[in-house]
Structures are given as structure tokens and as C-alpha cells.
Amino acid sequence: MKRKPSKSGFAKLIASDGTLLSADPLIELLELETETVQIELAMNRIVAARLVSTLVEFAAEGLYARVGSR
Template sequence: MSTRGTDFLHKWLSGKLDGLMSADVISVREAVQKLLADAKAVGIGEVEIEEDIGSVYEVVLDAIVHHDEGLASDHPDGGTMKRKPSKSGFNKLLDVDTTLLSAEPLIGLLELETDTGTIELAMNRTLAEQLLFAIVEFLQAGKGDDAPTFAIERSQ
């Protein structure tokens, strides 16, 4: 294990994160390439960084996607930034979309457009499968006119 590689990654991200906030495929890939070039310049290889953290791409993407969470402690209400609730107390789902950020490793965004704004969920293959399982389980509980109109085949 290399704490040197992990320490470099965290210091690099803390100094560069504000400039990476667009989080599209090009900026994440470019950020990873720049990070690895900067690491190489000080004698730290990609393998040394990935020994502890796994995929550099996933870590950079995660840091970009979750960057705003660090701002919560600066919020006037003591760190509990909240969305404006809808009248029913629930968000009304208006539209759903996905954005593929990487095919290998599989990483993307699930974008839920609601009546109170867009909710973006970064996901990998494992999370996408868990979400799909939960939705299928919900749909299979439907009765009468809400009974499922699809069949699931499971391979063993």
C-alpha cells in the first residue's frame, strides 16, 4: 500500500477541484491525464496511486460529483442545506435521463428532473444493478391494471 500515492491524489484534488466542476467526460478524462502527468513528474506512478484507491477516474468523478457537499458547513442554517419541498412533501418526477461517462469502468449519471429541480445520481455498475432490482421488485408488486407488463428471466 502506498500512502504517498493517496496523499498526492488528495492534495492534487483539493488544489484543482474548483476548476474541474463541469464534470463532463472530457474534463474528467483530462483531469485524470493531468493528475497522472503531475504525479509522474514527482516520481509517483499510476500503479502507486491506484494501489489504495482503485480507479483514479472513479475517484476524480466522485470528487467532482460530491464537491458541493463540502459547502454545507458554510451554509447559514448550520450545515443542513435543503431543497425546497413540494406541496405534497414528495418530489414529482417529470423526466429521467442517463449520461454515460465511461464504459470501462461503467460509470454514469442518472438525472431525475423533478418539480423542485434536478437530482443527479452518480452510479457504477453495482449501483445501477441495485437500482434496477429495486424498481423491478416495485413493479412486480403491482396488481390489476398496475400488474407488470414484462417478464424477467434470471440466469443462474
């Protein structure tokens, strides 16, 4: 069964998972499943740190927006 794209026009994240490929050097395969596509990203510690930083900044913006609206 094919799912319809979300109303926003962006693909909705359905599932995510990680698989350790190597401990030294540290490499993990990040798998993201959306309504329309599966994304696989092999990342090292540097890429993972950048991704975490971006997500923390995003989450902080949402937190500040809620606190500021009170």
C-alpha cells in the same frame, strides 16, 4: 414559473436522462428532474443493478396487486 408540489407531498418526476461518463469502468450519470429539485447520481454497474432490482420489485408488486384484485 415555480410549480406547486404534488398533492401527495412527494415530488413528481418530470424528466430523466442518463449520460455515459466512462465505459471502463462503467459509470453513468443518472439525472432526475422533479418539480422542486434536480438530482444527479453517478453510478457504476453494481449500483445500477441494485436500482433495477428495486424498480422491478416495485413494478411486480403493482402487477400482483392488480391481478389479485380481479
